[in-house]
Amino acid sequence: MSHQGLFLRQFFADFFHIGAILPSSRSLARAAVAYLAQKQGPARVLEAGAGTGAFTREIVPLLQPGDTMDVVEINPKLMATLRRRFELEFGFQTPEDVAVNLITNDVRHVARNHQYDYIVFSLPLTNFPPALVQELLELMMAQLKPGGVFSYVHYIFISRFKYLFGGSTVKAEMQANRQIIGSFAARYQIQRRAVWLNIPPSWVYFWQKPG
Numbered sequence: 001m002s003h004q005g006l007f008l009r010q011f012f013a014d015f016f017h018i019g020a021i022l023p024s025s026r027s028l029a030r031a032a033v034a035y036l037a038q039k040q041g042p043a044r045v046l047e048a049g050a051g052t053g054a055f056t057r058e059i060v061p062l063l064q065p066g067d068t069m070d071v072v073e074i075n076p077k078l079m080a081t082l083r084r085r086f087e088l089e090f091g092f093q094t095p096e097d098v099a100v101n102l103i104t105n106d107v108r109h110v111a112r113n114h115q116y117d118y119i120v121f122s123l124p125l126t127n128f129p130p131a132l133v134q135e136l137l138e139l140m141m142a143q144l145k146p147g148g149v150f151s152y153v154h155y156i157f158i159s160r161f162k163y164l165f166g167g168s169t170v171k172a173e174m175q176a177n178r179q180i181i182g183s184f185a186a187r188y189q190i191q192r193r194a195v196w197l198n199i200p201p202s203w204v205y206f207w208q209k210p211g
C-alpha cells in the first residue's frame with residue numbers, strides 16, 4: 001500500500017492522533033526543518049509524530065557524524081512503514097556514526113529522557129484537550145536545550161472550520177488551546193512561515209529557548 005493510502009486508513013482508524021488525511025508535502029517538510037538545516041556541530045534531534053516519514057526524509061540528509069536522532073511515532077503501522085523506508089530507501093541511509101533511534105511510543109514517555117538541540121513536532125494539537133496540549137508543550141520546551149529550536153506545524157484553515165461548525169465544548173476547548181499555544185508563542189516564538197503547497201496549507205512556527 002502507498003504511504004498516502006496507509007496514512008488515509010490510519011486517519012479513519014484513529015482521527016484523534018493522526019489529525020491529517022495525507023502525509024505532509026515536501027514543501028512543508030522543508031520549511032519545518034529550516035533551522036535544523038543551519039545547524040553547526042553535533043546535535044541531538046527529536047522528531048515527534050513522524051508518521052510515514054515525510055519530515056524524516058528531509059532530516060536524514062542533514063545529519064552529520066556525531067548526531068543523534070530520536071524518531072518517535074505512536075502508531076505501530078506507520079512506524080513499521082517508516083522502519084522499512086530506513087531499510088530500503090537510499091534517501092534514508094545515514095553515515096555510520098549517526099545514531100537513529102526509531103521508537104514506537106508516546107512522545108511523552110520518550111522525550112523526558114533527553115535534552116534536544118532541535119525538536120520537529122507535528123502532533124495534531126487542535127485535536128487534543130487543553131490539558132494534553134499544555135503537558136506536551138511544557139515537556140517539549142523543558143527538553144529543549146538553551147538556544148535550541150522547536151518547530152511546530154499548524155493547519156491554517158482547519159481550525160477555523162472546526163471552530164465554526166463545532167459545538168460549545170469544541171469551541172471552549174479550541175479557545176483554551178489557542179490561549180495555551182499563544183502564551184508559549186509569546187515567550188518563545190522567533191518566526192512563523194506559511195506553506196501553501198500542502199493539503200491543507202499550514203503554518204510552521206519556530207520557537208527558541210533563550211540561550
Ligand SMILES: C[S@@+](CC[C@H](N)C(=O)[O-])C[C@H]1O[C@@H](n2cnc3c(N)ncnc32)[C@H](O)[C@@H]1O
Pocket residue numbers: 017018019020022023024048049050051052053054055072073074075078105106107108122123124
Ligand atoms: C499530522 S500527523 C504528521 C505525520 C508526519 N509528520 C507528516 O507530516 O506527514 C501526526 C502524527 O503524530 C502521531 N502522534 C500523535 N500523538 C502522538 C504521541 N503522543 N506520540 C507520538 N506520536 C504521536 C500520529 O500517529 C501521526 O502519525
